[in-house]
Amino acid sequence: MSALNNKSPYVIDDQKISFTFDGKKYFGFKGDTIASALLRNNIRLIGRSFKYHRPRGIYTCGIEEPNALVQIPSEYNDPNIRATVKQIYEGMVVESQNRWPSLKNDIGSINNLFSPLFSAGFYYKTFMGPKGFWKKVYEPLIRKTAGLGKPPKKFKSKSIHFYHNVDIVIVGAGLSGLLAAKKLVDTEHDVLLIEQDNFLGGILKNTKKIKTINGQKVNEWLKKTETLIKNSKNINVLKNTTVTTYNFSNHLVALEDKSVGNLQEKNKPELVLHKIRTKHAILANGHIERFISFRNNDLPGVMLAASFEKYIHRYGVIPDNSPVIFTNNSSTFSLVKSLIDLGCKPQAYVDAREKKQIEKKTLDLLDTHNIPAYIKSEIEGCDGKNKVEEVSVRAKKNNITKIKTSMLCVSGGLNPDIHLFTQSRGLIKWDSTQLVFKPNSSFQNTITLGSVSGNFSYKKTSEEVNKKLNFLEETKNLEVKLDINDFEKFNIKELWETKHAKKSLWSKSFADLQNDVTTRDLKQAVLEGFDRIEHLKRFTTNSMGTDQGKISSVNSLGIVSKILKKNISEVGTTIYRPPYTPVSFSAIAGRSTYKFYDPERKTPIHPWHVNNNAVFEDVGQWKRPWYFKKHDGETMYEAVQRESKQVRRTAGILDGTTLGKIEIKGKDALTFMNLVYTNDFSKTKPMSGKYALMLGEDGMVKDDGIVCKINDQHFIATTTTGGAMNVLSHMEEYAQTEWPNLNVYMNSVTEQFATFNISGPKSRIILSRVFSDIDFSNEKFPFMTFNKFNYLETEIRILRASFTGEIGYEVYVPPKYALALWEKIFYYSKDFDLVPYGTETMHLLRAEKGYIIVGQDTDGTVTPIDLNLNWMIGKNKKDFIGKRSLIRSDIVKENRKQLVGILPLNKSENIEEGQHIIESETLSTPIRKPVKMLGHITSSYYSPTLDHCVAMALIKEGRKLIGGKAFVSTPNLKTIPVQIVKPAFVDPKNEKLLS
Amino acid sequence: MLLINCPYCGERDQSEFSNGGEAHVARPKNPELVSDREWSEYVFIRANPKGIFYERWVHTHGCKKWFNAVRNTSTDEILKIYKLGEEPPTLKDFKNTPKTPSGEPKVGSGNFAVKKL
Numbered sequence A: 001m002s003a004l005n006n007k008s009p010y011v012i013d014d015q016k017i018s019f020t021f022d023g024k025k026y027f028g029f030k031g032d033t034i035a036s037a038l039l040r041n042n043i044r045l046i047g048r049s050f051k052y053h054r055p056r057g058i059y060t061c062g063i064e065e066p067n068a069l070v071q072i073p074s075e076y077n078d079p080n081i082r083a084t085v086k087q088i089y090e091g092m093v094v095e096s097q098n099r100w101p102s103l104k105n106d107i108g109s110i111n112n113l114f115s116p117l118f119s120a121g122f123y124y125k126t127f128m129g130p131k132g133f134w135k136k137v138y139e140p141l142i143r144k145t146a147g148l149g150k151p152p153k154k155f156k157s158k159s160i161h162f163y164h165n166v167d168i169v170i171v172g173a174g175l176s177g178l179l180a181a182k183k184l185v186d187t188e189h190d191v192l193l194i195e196q197d198n199f200l201g202g203i204l205k206n207t208k209k210i211k212t213i214n215g216q217k218v219n220e221w222l223k224k225t226e227t228l229i230k231n232s233k234n235i236n237v238l239k240n241t242t243v244t245t246y247n248f249s250n251h252l253v254a255l256e257d258k259s260v261g262n263l264q265e266k267n268k269p270e271l272v273l274h275k276i277r278t279k280h281a282i283l284a285n286g287h288i289e290r291f292i293s294f295r296n297n298d299l300p301g302v303m304l305a306a307s308f309e310k311y312i313h314r315y316g317v318i319p320d321n322s323p324v325i326f327t328n329n330s331s332t333f334s335l336v337k338s339l340i341d342l343g344c345k346p347q348a349y350v351d352a353r354e355k356k357q358i359e360k361k362t363l364d365l366l367d368t369h370n371i372p373a374y375i376k377s378e379i380e381g382c383d384g385k386n387k388v389e390e391v392s393v394r395a396k397k398n399n400i401t402k403i404k405t406s407m408l409c410v411s412g413g414l415n416p417d418i419h420l421f422t423q424s425r426g427l428i429k430w431d432s433t434q435l436v437f438k439p440n441s442s443f444q445n446t447i448t449l450g451s452v453s454g455n456f457s458y459k460k461t462s463e464e465v466n467k468k469l470n471f472l473e474e475t476k477n478l479e480v481k482l483d484i485n486d487f488e489k490f491n492i493k494e495l496w497e498t499k500h501a502k503k504s505l506w507s508k509s510f511a512d513l514q515n516d517v518t519t520r521d522l523k524q525a526v527l528e529g530f531d532r533i534e535h536l537k538r539f540t541t542n543s544m545g546t547d548q549g550k551i552s553s554v555n556s557l558g559i560v561s562k563i564l565k566k567n568i569s570e571v572g573t574t575i576y577r578p579p580y581t582p583v584s585f586s587a588i589a590g591r592s593t594y595k596f597y598d599p600e601r602k603t604p605i606h607p608w609h610v611n612n613n614a615v616f617e618d619v620g621q622w623k624r625p626w627y628f629k630k631h632d633g634e635t636m637y638e639a640v641q642r643e644s645k646q647v648r649r650t651a652g653i654l655d656g657t658t659l660g661k662i663e664i665k666g667k668d669a670l671t672f673m674n675l676v677y678t679n680d681f682s683k684t685k686p687m688s689g690k691y692a693l694m695l696g697e698d699g700m701v702k703d704d705g706i707v708c709k710i711n712d713q714h715f716i717a718t719t720t721t722g723g724a725m726n727v728l729s730h731m732e733e734y735a736q737t738e739w740p741n742l743n744v745y746m747n748s749v750t751e752q753f754a755t756f757n758i759s760g761p762k763s764r765i766i767l768s769r770v771f772s773d774i775d776f777s778n779e780k781f782p783f784m785t786f787n788k789f790n791y792l793e794t795e796i797r798i799l800r801a802s803f804t805g806e807i808g809y810e811v812y813v814p815p816k817y818a819l820a821l822w823e824k825i826f827y828y829s830k831d832f833d834l835v836p837y838g839t840e841t842m843h844l845l846r847a848e849k850g851y852i853i854v855g856q857d858t859d860g861t862v863t864p865i866d867l868n869l870n871w872m873i874g875k876n877k878k879d880f881i882g883k884r885s886l887i888r889s890d891i892v893k894e895n896r897k898q899l900v901g902i903l904p905l906n907k908s909e910n911i912e913e914g915q916h917i918i919e920s921e922t923l924s925t926p927i928r929k930p931v932k933m934l935g936h937i938t939s940s941y942y943s944p945t946l947d948h949c950v951a952m953a954l955i956k957e958g959r960k961l962i963g964g965k966a967f968v969s970t971p972n973l974k975t976i977p978v979q980i981v982k983p984a985f986v987d988p989k990n991e992k993l994l995s
Numbered sequence B: 001m002l003l004i005n006c007p008y009c010g011e012r013d014q015s016e017f018s019n020g021g022e023a024h025v026a027r028p029k030n031p032e033l034v035s036d037r038e039w040s041e042y043v044f045i046r047a048n049p050k051g052i053f054y055e056r057w058v059h060t061h062g063c064k065k066w067f068n069a070v071r072n073t074s075t076d077e078i079l080k081i082y083k084l085g086e087e088p089p090t091l092k093d094f095k096n097t098p099k100t101p102s103g104e105p106k107v108g109s110g111n112f113a114v115k116k117l
């Protein structure tokens, strides 16, 4: 059967390699793929299919493989590895997929008998009801029985990204790709030659179709050409690299696997994702053979004819000594010839063409060697248990001859591999003589050469290369003489599927092997109205597998065109989308994983926070203390209650470094600030601050912060931590695009200052001790003023402001001095129990005071009027961003949602953030009809100072409802009676704040 | 990924830029004087044509400068890039760009790969 000792120059057969497949040990040679090694060992059954769990074998010999997908537990356990691509190495562990308990006895194959359930659109139809069945019954069932491999449990990045800027990329190093490269040797063009295999030559090595080139043996010519290219000053070669994507602007993405033939090393970047910009792309990526659909065309033992030939010449494996060959075109001549040259004899030759269509060369060969030839015949189907045992040949109408065989080689024609060409948005057209889609016109600087352009005759290759590349500077005409041992002119008869002679539940003819789409599914889909090819594809999932229907999609178009009685060019084709072959997420991720995924920003006080048991919260890229654990057993709730209480009792300190800080300067800075903020800064005294609001042009609150005016030409604005970048971009945009006449410049100074917010009744005394030469009295340092002070050999700025409602100060200090100053503040406040607090306590304290947080109490649909912040709008200003929107009819209407305070009537009850505010006390369980909703809770905290819950809410016509009652829902559909109040719970008259 | 020629920095990958939507939408000089309708058209309504489109870009991860571009939205070709304040090219300047890549219908997905005969 298999020829273990057939000599092949490409497999190193003195290097035996052992590996296991489903726990059993096998031997192969260095250079073998999993598929060629298994064929060597006579293994035909490789996996189970996606839906029906039918037995499947090796169908092809390359990237187009739909069936032979395996998992490799000895590596990262990536699923759906193509056995026809992945090379073996010593100790490799290979497992089959989608079978349970074992490959030979698979329980899921019972699906095959329930197949009417899994017909086209089955997901959409079958699993519609009854209610609750999806979650409990259907989904677990589908997850267990459908699908391919299992996702890996652990993720490890093993890839890097590599960028290229070149003049010319050549995709594919077969005959035409090599000729193109040869033409460009030692020119001024910067060239990248990309080959998906681990050798140059493609078809020259995979077949014996070309005997000599310019009188030299193919291998000699290849060796010389490779040396020539390697020694050239301008051509770089990437092997084991597949171009997966052809984007706009001649941008190509290619994936290189450096581990081919070896175990993927865990610590080395074995995958390289190449991102390439080029001026010209030369696609010489060849063609892919297609199949023909017939009854049970998926049985292990059915293989594409050219793939069979490739196993012989490339791997030295003859998958079967006497296969039956089934064809409708000239390309199988070389397979017959190869088998005979090896002393093997095909069991039978079945050709769908008329005798006069078949080349004399082929007929003579069959005749001389007494090979039974069935002309103008077709394969009706094949039968066998887990493998091909018998094929049925139909000569005339239902005149069926049965032939015993274990292998059937099929060729349904050749498809130019136009995947990349159409990705580049080039247009293709249908060639009704060769029955192929081939490139028609390029959209970018794309040139196709060889069989991808529909040129199946090697004789014309050099002529084509010269014709299409002579426009490139410095290129000379190539003289190439080939001695060819192949068909003269490609010839084919249209045949997409053959009709079933017998009907049985088990018998199926497949249009897409990987997704288990049958030809019947296609017919049914058309009957149900999915006659547009893009719809049909999605409804049937045809060609939507990891192989993207490389050997089958054109067949499906053929079948559909027959049903619709249309020409294939009218039916069209679905769009080919990247990637050409599967790209693992780890290749895309590159180095951007874990810590490198997004930078972490830390304040200068970070080490202190860590030492003091801070629990951190991510705010954008910043690490901010969320709360500080006093002891290991302290919960977050306890910590926040303790911190909040302490701030109001003595004092607390918050690391506010992360707040955005933007410096605005220029002759027209005042005018500009008056335009981007709602407030009027004209009369603001120098060296004082203002709580300021920024709106979008739609009138909605965008950001808030304190704007400090140094003078009319110089401002510093603070922003929310998360909004810093957006606010700066927003200012830049208006400065550049709307008011370029204003002399104003802005820059982020967030990192230039560390900021501490110290607040609480004792904050004044503490700071007076730290900075003994500064007068912090209310008269000398009133609320919302700031000043610069000399500190050591630097300068600091202190602003009197507060986000807690207590008297408070913000200290701005260069980062270098920050940690020492922070510790100094603690040193001087030992007797006051100065408490460090985090963002959660900050939120609680501001909520007690009724201060909003943009993004929590607002959501992009809230205006300053809705927030009762009318006082912040500079009424006398002629214009500012968003002003005109504030008088739009929708904004001024009465029944908008407005911000109010909410207090539970029963002080022991807790309100949850996000809950609804409703009018009625009771809710039906379960809820049967919509409940009228007045609004929702935006903030809610348990106030340790007041000893009850305080909340804020956005309620329809909220201001009118103040003083009234309402109900807040709870997760268990109970309600809490609440009172609607003004949103200010602690110190509503600002007595403490201004003291 | 597009290659965009920043008028200040030169050709860079699209990932360095942000798109700013339709260009030449002037902010009303006197917002108070325009009607609700005119104002809402300025704030909310933007053209989204298939074909030649005047749009704004900003070199976010670069010089942070805004500039204008003319792009054929159906082919993604950038036909012209010009600085703010420069005279925009007229439609007549773009005779050589296909209206759509394949002569496909004026409306619809544009997902045609096969040359219409």
Ligand SMILES: [Zn+2]
Pocket (backbone or CB within 6 Å): B006, B007, B008, B009, B010, B059, B062, B063, B064, B065
């Ligand atoms: Zn730039």
